[in-house]
Amino acid sequence: MEKENYHCLSNETKLLHVPYLAKDAYNSLNMPIYHAVAYDFETAEQMELAFTGKSPEHVYSRISNPTVQYFEQRVKTVTNAAEVISFNSGMAAIVNTLMTVAYSGSNIVTSPHLFGNTYSFLASTLKDFDVEARFCDLTKPDEIKANIDKNTCALFLEIITNPQMEVADLCMLSCICKEHGIPLIADTTVVPFTAFHAADFGVDIEVVSSTKYISGGATSLGGLVIDYDSFDWRHSKKLNYLTSQKKLSAFSAKMRMEIYRNLGACMTPQVAYMQTTGLETLSVRYEHAAKTCKNLAEKISKLPNVSSVNYPALSNNAYYAVSQRQFGEYAGAMFTFDLASREAAFRFINNLKLIRRATNLFDNKTLAIHPASTIFGTFTETTRKSMDISQNTIRISTGLELIDDLYKDIVQATEL
Numbered sequence: 001m002e003k004e005n006y007h008c009l010s011n012e013t014k015l016l017h018v019p020y021l022a023k024d025a026y027n028s029l030n031m032p033i034y035h036a037v038a039y040d041f042e043t044a045e046q047m048e049l050a051f052t053g054k055s056p057e058h059v060y061s062r063i064s065n066p067t068v069q070y071f072e073q074r075v076k077t078v079t080n081a082a083e084v085i086s087f088n089s090g091m092a093a094i095v096n097t098l099m100t101v102a103y104s105g106s107n108i109v110t111s112p113h114l115f116g117n118t119y120s121f122l123a124s125t126l127k128d129f130d131v132e133a134r135f136c137d138l139t140k141p142d143e144i145k146a147n148i149d150k151n152t153c154a155l156f157l158e159i160i161t162n163p164q165m166e167v168a169d170l171c172m173l174s175c176i177c178k179e180h181g182i183p184l185i186a187d188t189t190v191v192p193f194t195a196f197h198a199a200d201f202g203v204d205i206e207v208v209s210s211t212k213y214i215s216g217g218a219t220s221l222g223g224l225v226i227d228y229d230s231f232d233w234r235h236s237k238k239l240n241y242l243t244s245q246k247k248l249s250a251f252s253a254k255m256r257m258e259i260y261r262n263l264g265a266c267m268t269p270q271v272a273y274m275q276t277t278g279l280e281t282l283s284v285r286y287e288h289a290a291k292t293c294k295n296l297a298e299k300i301s302k303l304p305n306v307s308s309v310n311y312p313a314l315s316n317n318a319y320y321a322v323s324q325r326q327f328g329e330y331a332g333a334m335f336t337f338d339l340a341s342r343e344a345a346f347r348f349i350n351n352l353k354l355i356r357r358a359t360n361l362f363d364n365k366t367l368a369i370h371p372a373s374t375i376f377g378t379f380t381e382t383t384r385k386s387m388d389i390s391q392n393t394i395r396i397s398t399g400l401e402l403i404d405d406l407y408k409d410i411v412q413a414t415e416l
């Protein structure tokens with residue numbers, strides 16, 4: 001493709017045609033899977049340049065790999081980010097991000113409404129390293145401000161919490177972050193970056209479980225850290241020494257050169273290949289699944305045995321206005337609904353004929369789960385209560401089936 005033409009294209013079209021950084025020997029139309037661990041050099045001098053980062057050659061695949069780098073390049077193109085780093089799971093992306101900003105004696109302001117392992121990482125794993133998680137109500141500006149102090153290293157949140165479906169008001173939250181000189185780090189897994197532009201709403205660092213929408217059909221685990229280079233890291237006690245770095249932000253420099261290499265949770269080339277393919281169909285799949293989700297949630301809210309339906313893109317939802325402003329017509333392809341009791345919820349799960357009983361989100365197949373007894377099953381009832389996990393709630397992640405088939409299955413499962 002002509003270079004001039006390429007630059008005029010929309011990011012989503014560009015995504016499909018990102019050129020390789022080096023010409024492929026066989027003109028392969030898809031980036032090959034480079035199953036390489038190490039890379040060969042002609043001279044000691046070339047080795048020195050590559051190993052000290054003065055030339056761009058790959059040296060060892062835990063540090064960089066051509067197939068993985070190409071996946072990152074594609075994500076960079078569609079998001080307009082300054083830097084993208086991929087990982088072998090969403091949790092690895094979150095852990096590497098928080099390890100990059102946090103230090104002993106620092107604190108992270110966040111919500112108790114978090115993905116289960118993220119909650120456990122903050123409440124337990126980081127606690128052992130003297131990093132305090134301050135769980136507060138992120139819908140209350142005064143409470144957030146009261147929790148921020150000079151040792152706060154980040155505000156961390158999920159854009160729509162799961163399964164509570166609380167939508168973060170990013171304009172309000174990013175203003176607070178700017179006032180206090182702290183970075184806003186958002187887990188945006190539930191609405192893909194083709195539909196939601198996190199940087200436009202003040203998110204500095206985006207973390208994504210690419211296991212979900214991006215992999216496409218639940219083929220593989222993966223994670224992404226997307227750095228928009230919007231935060232002034234001179235405010236960071238830990239990273240300010242890196243701010244004279246020109247090529248990368250202080251955050252990405254610390255992550256790329258140290259944390260990522262030391263923790264070793266790199267994405268593998270096979271996964272990068274599958275997820276590059278997933279990226280190509282991401283926005284088409286999302287549009288279909290999210291439309292089904294919205295229409296299904298609306299239809300189900302009228303069923304006699306369903307006491308409430310929670311999907312922020314429905315006009316009667318408490319977060320409707322903020323959801324529309326940030327995410328447009330749809331608020332992801334996941335909704336929850338409540339039945340009369342835990343027993344009714346178990347009966348519903350057992351009665352399903354088409355919808356699959358499984359965790360995970362944004363598979364091509366529609367999935368149902370009872371979060372309280374599964375994802376949050378090992379937490380104490382007190383912790384579950386503090387996280388607002390109800391025994392009556394069912395979570396549905398919509399896939400690519402036709403809506404009528406899904407609706408019929410839900411109707412029969414709620415009637416029995």
Ligand SMILES: *Cc1c(COP(=O)(O)O)cnc(C)c1O
Nearest residue numbers: 089090091115187189209211222
């Ligand atoms: C699944 C998920 C994660 C964890 O991702 P893995 O790829 O399973 O490690 C983190 N955050 C959210 C919101 C998720 O849905």
